[in-house]
Each structure stands twice: as C-alpha cells, then as structure tokens.
Amino acid sequence: MSASExxxxxxxxxxxxxxxxxxxxTGSAVIDMENMDDTSGSSFEDMGEMHQRMKEExxxxxxxxxxxxxxxxxxxxxxxxxxxxxxxxxxxxxxVWRAGKRxxxxxxxxxxxxxxLRPYFDVxxxxxxxxxxxxxxxxxxxxxxxxVAGELYGPMMLVxxxxxxxxxxxxxxxxxxxxxxxxxxxxxxxxxxWLGVSAFIYFLAYLCNAQITMLQMLSxxxxxxxxxxVVLFVTYNVHFHSLFYLLxxxxxxxxxxxxxAVLISRTVGQTPRLILCGSVAALHMLFLLYLxxxxxxxxxxxxxxxxxxxxxxxxxxxxxLPQLITVMNATMKGLAAGAIYTQ
Amino acid sequence: MAEVDEANKPLFAGLSDVSISDDIPVEGDISVPLAxxxxxxxxxxxxxxxxxxxxxxxxxxxxxxxxxxxPKKSSALxxxxxxxxxxxxxxxxxxxxxxxxSDSKGDEGPQFAEVFVIIWFGxxxxxxxxxxxxxxxxxxxxxxxxxxCILPLCxxxxxxxxxxxxxxxxxxxxxxxxxxxxxxxxxSTFASTAFLADSQPPNRKALVVYPVFLFYFVxxxxxxxxxxxx
Numbered sequence: 001m002s003a004s005e006x007x008x009x010x011x012x013x014x015x016x017x018x019x020x021x022x023x024x025x026t027g028s029a030v031i032d033m034e035n036m037d038d039t040s041g042s043s044f045e046d047m048g049e050m051h052q053r054m055k056e057e058x059x060x061x062x063x064x065x066x067x068x069x070x071x072x073x074x075x076x077x078x079x080x081x082x083x084x085x086x087x088x089x090x091x092x093x094x095x096v097w098r099a100g101k102r103x104x105x106x107x108x109x110x111x112x113x114x115x116x117l118r119p120y121f122d123v124x125x126x127x128x129x130x131x132x133x134x135x136x137x138x139x140x141x142x143x144x145x146x147x148v149a150g151e152l153y154g155p156m157m158l159v160x161x162x163x164x165x166x167x168x169x170x171x172x173x174x175x176x177x178x179x180x181x182x183x184x185x186x187x188x189x190x191x192x193x194w195l196g197v198s199a200f201i202y203f204l205a206y207l208c209n210a211q212i213t214m215l216q217m218l219s220x221x222x223x224x225x226x227x228x229x230v231v232l233f234v235t236y237n238v239h240f241h242s243l244f245y246l247l248x249x250x251x252x253x254x255x256x257x258x259x260x261a262v263l264i265s266r267t268v269g270q271t272p273r274l275i276l277c278g279s280v281a282a283l284h285m286l287f288l289l290y291l292x293x294x295x296x297x298x299x300x301x302x303x304x305x306x307x308x309x310x311x312x313x314x315x316x317x318x319x320x321l322p323q324l325i326t327v328m329n330a331t332m333k334g335l336a337a338g339a340i341y342t343q
Numbered sequence: 344m345a346e347v348d349e350a351n352k353p354l355f356a357g358l359s360d361v362s363i364s365d366d367i368p369v370e371g372d373i374s375v376p377l378a379x380x381x382x383x384x385x386x387x388x389x390x391x392x393x394x395x396x397x398x399x400x401x402x403x404x405x406x407x408x409x410x411x412x413x414p415k416k417s418s419a420l421x422x423x424x425x426x427x428x429x430x431x432x433x434x435x436x437x438x439x440x441x442x443x444x445s446d447s448k449g450d451e452g453p454q455f456a457e458v459f460v461i462i463w464f465g466x467x468x469x470x471x472x473x474x475x476x477x478x479x480x481x482x483x484x485x486x487x488x489x490x491x492c493i494l495p496l497c498x499x500x501x502x503x504x505x506x507x508x509x510x511x512x513x514x515x516x517x518x519x520x521x522x523x524x525x526x527x528x529x530x531s532t533f534a535s536t537a538f539l540a541d542s543q544p545p546n547r548k549a550l551v552v553y554p555v556f557l558f559y560f561v562x563x564x565x566x567x568x569x570x571x572x573x
Contacts, residue, residue: 121476
C-alpha cells in the first residue's frame with residue numbers, strides 16, 4: 001500500500017482510504033478498492049502477493065500520473081473514469097491473453113494428452129466382437145445391475161460405419177443434394193444422434209436416479225447402433241418394405257430390448273423405469289425408421305425449400321398472371337396509342 | 344574453430360575457466376568432426392541447382408510410389424516420411440473425381456472439397472485411432488503411409504475414366520469398373536496394412552485395420568459411383 005502514497009494519495013490508512021481517492025479521482029484509488037475486495041485480511045501476510053500487488057500499483061500509479069499530465073487542467077472525475085477504463089482494459093486483455101494461451105497450450109498438448117483417452121480404447125478384437133454380439137442379446141436380469149463396459153472404440157467405429165452406410169444409401173436412393181451437404185448431413189446425423197441421445201438419456205437417468213455414467217451410456221447406445229448398421233446396410237441394397245419391417249422389428253427390437261434390460265436393472269421403481277426405458281425404446285426404434293424412410297426425403301425437402309424456388313406462390317401467381325398481363329397490355333397499348341395520337 | 348575459440352575467450356573467460364579448465368584434448372576432439380559434418384551439409388543443400396533439389400524430391404516420391412505398388416516389408420515409407428506425395432495424390436484424385444453428374448448447378452467446388460476433406464480428415468481419424476490403440480507410429484508417418492496408399496485407387500480412377508470413355512454399354516462398363524475398384528481397394532488396404540501393422544500391438548491389428556478398410560472403402564465407392572456428366 002505504500003506505493004499509492006507516491007501518487008496524490010495522501011491518506012495514511014493501510015487500506016488506502018478509497019473515499020478520499022474517489023474525490024481526487026486518481027487511478028490508484030481504483031486499484032486499492034479492488035485489492036481490498038481481493039484480499040480479505042489474512043493474505044496481507046503473504047509477502048509474495050504483497051510484492052506483486054505493490055508492483056502493480058506502481059504501474060497503475062505511473063499510468064495515472066501520465067494521464068494526469070496529459071489532461072492537467074481537466075476535471076478530476078474524468079481522469080478517474082479514464083483510470084478505470086485503462087484498468088478494465090488491461091484486465092480484459094490479461095484475461096484474453098491468458099485464455100488464449102491456455103487454449104493454445106491445450107491444443108498443443110492434445111497430442112500428449114491423448115493418453116487420457118487411451119483407457120477407453122483399451123480393447124481386444126475378441127472383446128469388440130463379443131460386445132457386438134451381446135448388443136443383440138437382451139439379458140433378462142433385472143434384480144442385479146448388469147455390467148456395461150465403458151469403452152469407446154466400438155461405438156466410434158459403429159458411428160463411422162453408419163456414416164458410410166448413410167452416404168451409400170443417400171447416393172443410391174438418388175438424393176439430390178450437393179456432396180458436401182451429403183457428407184456433412186450424414187456425419188451430423190450420426191454423431192448428433194449418438195451424443196445427443198446419450199446426453200439426453202443420461203440426463204433422464206440422473207432425474208430418475210438410475211445408476212449409470214455418461215461413459216456407460218455412450219457405450220451402451222453406441223453398441224446399440226450395431227443393429228442400425230446391419231438393418232440399413234441390408235435394406236439400402238435390398239428394397240423390400242416387408243423385409244425392412246421384419247429386420248426393424250428383429251434387430252432393432254433386440255438391441256432396444258438389450259438397452260432397456262440394462263437400464264431397468266440399474267433403475268429402481270416402476271415410474272422411473274417406464275420413463276427411461278420408454279424414451280430409449282421410442283428414440284432408438286424411431287431413429288432407425290427415420291433413417292430408412294424419411295431421411296433423404298426430408299433432406300431433399302429442406303433443400304428444396306431453402307434453395308429451390310417456392311412452388312406454391314408461383315403457381316398461384318401464374319394462374320392470375322394472364323389476366324393481369326392482358327390488362328396491363330391493354331393499358332400500355334392505350335397509353336402508347338394516346339401518346340402517338342397526341343403527337 | 345580454434346580461432347573462434349581464441350576470439351571468444353575474453354568474453355567467456357570466467358566460464359571457460361570453470362568448465363573446460365584448459366583441457367586441450369577435449370577441445371580438439373569436439374571441434375574436428377563438427378567442422379567436417381557441417382561442410383557436407385552445406386554442400387548438399389545450398390550449392391546445387393533448384394532443379395536438382397526438385398528432381399531429388401520427386402525421385403524420393405516416386406520411389407515411395409514404387410514401394411506402395413509393390414508392398415514388401417520395408418521401412419522406407421516410414422523412415423523418411425513426406426506429405427508431398429499424399430498431397431499430389433489427393434489433388435489428382437479430387438481433380439479426376441470432379442465434374443461428376445449431379446443435378447445441382449455449382450457442384451464443382453464441393454466435390455473437390457469433399458474428396459479433400461474425406462482423405463485428410465479420414466487419415467487423421469485413423470491415425471488418432473491407431474495412437475489410441477497403443478500404436479508406436481508417429482502422427483505424420485501414419486498420415487504419409489495412408490496418403491501414399493491411395494495410389495492404387497488413383498490408378499483405378501484413371502482406368503475407370505478411360506473405361507467410361509471407351510465402353511458404351513452400361514452393364515459391361517460397370518462390371519469392369521467394379522473389378523478394377525475392388526482390386527485397387529484390396530491393394531490399398533493390403534499395402535497400408537503391410538506398413539502400419541508392424542507398429543501396432545500384435546493382438547490389435549484387426550482393430551486398426553477396420554477403420555483403414557472403411558476409409559478406402561468409402562473412397563473406392565466414390566470412384567465406383569462416379570459417372571461424368573455428359
């Protein structure tokens with residue numbers, strides 16, 4: 001606090017007498033107040049902090065002195081405002097700089113931090129195969145919590161496979177959209193479903209007091225996508241509606257049952273179970289239905305409305321157009337004739 | 344070197360007293376190999392014409408192409424990786440795939456961009472996946488291998504365009520293209536596996552190969568479904 005005395009601050013109080021300073025309008029008053037807020041008593045003993053603060057104050061005092069020199073004859077309050085602005089600007093700049101540095105170092109260390117994710121990818125091929133098969137086998141055991149492996153390799157690969165299958169389906173079904181949009185839409189849909197629905201169900205599970213973690217939810221739903229991959233891969237190539245319904249009920253139903261069984265075994269009470277499992281089952285089955293039937297049509301429809309000309313209004317205009325044109329033509333002819341006649 | 348040391352002595356007098364302490368044999372040993380080495384390096388990079396440099400780099404790229412086309416267990420592709428070859432192949436493939444038939448008007452850009460994005464984004468994902476599974480390969484080595492292994496698919500694309508030009512019957516041309524693309528797809532996958540598999544834990548090869556398979560499958564499928572707009 002002694003540094004502030006070097007300025008115009010004549011107050012001898014250790015906490016810097018902010019009332020006086022506000023009247024005087026120097027920049028150091030602002031800093032004093034802030035320090036009063038930051039340090040609540042005990043940390044005054046911390047010498048390092050103290051030293052740093054003193055340095056800061058010196059800087060601010062210099063700034064304030066410079067400002068005073070610039071506008072020597074001006075109003076005191078104005079100078080105070082300037083001091084506050086400078087201080088705020090500096091703090092904001094500091095904060096931005098620190099955040100930017102943190103981001104940059106995070107991005108730079110991403111490669112090193114890849115070890116953090118490694119446990120989730122720690123699987124053997126045979127484990128993945130078993131889990132893929134298990135994802136289609138519902139286990140009827142609801143008294144004891146069923147095990148869910150927290151692993152992300154299988155789900156990630158299944159999502160990428162689903163992206164590839166969707167691309168294939170959209171192209172063979174003759175979806176007319178631009179390529180980038182096709183790719184982006186497929187990726188967005190698959191990852192959106194996986195992450196979004198997992199988060200949603202996790203939220204519901206939290207509300208319903210179910211014993212499941214986000215990682216387990218991601219893994220469960222990710223492996224549930226195996227049925228989607230199988231069904232869509234078959235039905236995008238073999239176009240029978242009855243076959244699709246059969247596979248939809250069989251594979252989709254099996255994987256949904258498996259997820260439902262796991263969730264039931266980890267939830268207590270009838271109503272929470274009903275809510276959780278109802279939403280999971282509905283979302284999972286409807287998503288498959290949606291991907292098969294409506295997906296490319298919806299995409300086309302959206303693109304039509306976005307890019308193509310609006311069809312309905314044009315038709316209506318077109319019907320009215322002849323009359324309008326004849327009326328206008330007659331008017332114009334009349335005018336022209338009139339003009340010629342007057343000449 | 345000796346002169347330089349002499350000149351520096353007044354500046355770092357105290358330092359030399361502390362660390363070296365007038366031990367002359369050590370000084371001599373250090374200075375001699377360094378001098379000869381740096382002379383070699385300067386000769387090889389700075390004094391030669393630009394043409395030689397470019398030709399040497401192109402030769403290196405071509406040499407790697409040969410390695411891909413005839414994949415034997417070799418670490419040449421891994422040891423001195425570069426990204427020029429992948430860039431070249433990627434641009435070639437994207438240009439060849441451009442101008443496909445689609446109904447919208449301004450579809451040239453997205454086609455090019457799509458190929459570009461699929462290749463680089465896909466390679467990065469495969470690389471990250473292999474790193475996550477515990478592979479010992481470095482990031483750019485993996486990118487280099489995956490990029491170079493697109494070569495068979497590029498060749499397939501060229502042949503497919505020729506087939507599309509020459510053969511008019513749709514079914515016949517499709518069957519020919521299917522065969523070509525399948526063969527080159529298998530080739531690409533096999534070649535990249537041959538280079539990448541050694542760096543993986545032996546029991547997890549299947550897990551690493553699957554995304555590679557998917558990656559080349561998507562590219563191969565894009566090549567197969569390509570039909571030029573008339």
